[in-house]
Amino acid sequence: MRNFFYYVVVNILILSACTPSQGNLEQDIPVTDQKTDISSKVTTMYLKRKPFNYFIQCAGKIRPLRQQTVSALVGGMVVYDNLHNGHNVSSGQLLMAFESKKLKGQLTIAEQNLFNSKLTYESEILSQEGLLEGKRKGIRDTVLRKLSIASGLLSARNDVEQLKTDLGNTMVKAPFSGKLANVRVKSGEVAKVGQELFTVFTANEMLLEGNILELDFSNVSIGQSATITPVASGKEYKAVVTELNPSVSEDGLITLKIRISHPEGLLPGMNATAVIDVPKSKSLSVPKSAIVNHNDRPVVFTVVNNLAKWNYVVVGRDNGKDVEIVKGLKEGDEIIINKNVQLVDNSPVQRQQ
Numbered sequence: 001m002r003n004f005f006y007y008v009v010v011n012i013l014i015l016s017a018c019t020p021s022q023g024n025l026e027q028d029i030p031v032t033d034q035k036t037d038i039s040s041k042v043t044t045m046y047l048k049r050k051p052f053n054y055f056i057q058c059a060g061k062i063r064p065l066r067q068q069t070v071s072a073l074v075g076g077m078v079v080y081d082n083l084h085n086g087h088n089v090s091s092g093q094l095l096m097a098f099e100s101k102k103l104k105g106q107l108t109i110a111e112q113n114l115f116n117s118k119l120t121y122e123s124e125i126l127s128q129e130g131l132l133e134g135k136r137k138g139i140r141d142t143v144l145r146k147l148s149i150a151s152g153l154l155s156a157r158n159d160v161e162q163l164k165t166d167l168g169n170t171m172v173k174a175p176f177s178g179k180l181a182n183v184r185v186k187s188g189e190v191a192k193v194g195q196e197l198f199t200v201f202t203a204n205e206m207l208l209e210g211n212i213l214e215l216d217f218s219n220v221s222i223g224q225s226a227t228i229t230p231v232a233s234g235k236e237y238k239a240v241v242t243e244l245n246p247s248v249s250e251d252g253l254i255t256l257k258i259r260i261s262h263p264e265g266l267l268p269g270m271n272a273t274a275v276i277d278v279p280k281s282k283s284l285s286v287p288k289s290a291i292v293n294h295n296d297r298p299v300v301f302t303v304v305n306n307l308a309k310w311n312y313v314v315v316g317r318d319n320g321k322d323v324e325i326v327k328g329l330k331e332g333d334e335i336i337i338n339k340n341v342q343l344v345d346n347s348p349v350q351r352q353q
Helices: 002-017 101-132 137-150 153-169 214-219
Strands: 040-042 044-046 050-064 067-071 076-081 094-098 171-173 178-181 196-201 206-213 225-230 237-244 253-260 271-283 285-287 291-294 297-304 307-312 314-318 322-327 334-336 347-351
Touching: 050 214, 050 253, 050 322, 101 137, 101 153, 137 153, 153 171, 206 214, 206 237, 206 271, 214 253, 225 253
Parallel strands: 040 347
Antiparallel strands: 044 334, 050 206, 050 271, 067 196, 076 094, 094 171, 178 196, 206 253, 225 237, 225 271, 237 253, 285 322, 291 297, 297 307, 297 334, 307 347, 314 322
């Protein structure tokens, strides 16, 4: 008797060792030995190649196509301003002015100095004319430059040019047409050289700047359509991909820019999401409800002779509604798309009308 039990145990161990392991789409298919006349009512569909709608999502910030912060190029008292946050301005429009009386006085003195320096320079040239006669052009130019420095002409000319520039900078104009923001000074206040005064941005030309995964790079190109949705409002805006940075960050991300059509109501810095339309390609796909998981492997049931057949599949892209099937099914297969969680291989099924 003891030998009999030993024989049984050894054979069980041998059979267990010979059980196939998971390795391909045909192995590890659960089956039922139970015979039943009760059929599960299921909904089915036939597989066929069709355009697969796929979208890439990304999050980012709303940016103006053009934006500039204007800083003071001269310092002093602000004597005029037409600065109001949110107001539209035109290119070249006068927005503010600094007190210029002191600069005008300095310019008058500098111009007098320039006049006197010219007289001195011309007098020196006349006195050196005999020595310069017949000299090469290079030598003559060198002597004339030294005379312009010695007479103070070069310095006086530079002073006049600088003061004219400073005087022009007392009148601050809009660098381009847009909307005002971040106004920091008003009439009666004193501003220092380099101080930020205001910002102008193109409110009618906006874009979203965001990041996509490097895995999605091959699916995105310039000109693809997209939909932008600000977090604050939920309103959808049509947009187009206009720029892809050909560089991958350390986090595996690629920066892109998506220009927004008719961006009324959007502000720089807003958080928003983008859904980029990927060109449709024909492929086999199934509703997500058709896929069940067994040991972390996707399975789709087909119907053959009113029996549910278990099929391991390799899946591709997922658009949230449908999933591409790369391997495991073929065109024309009848698949079960609901009430499939409790099914096993060879379960009897009945199609719902």
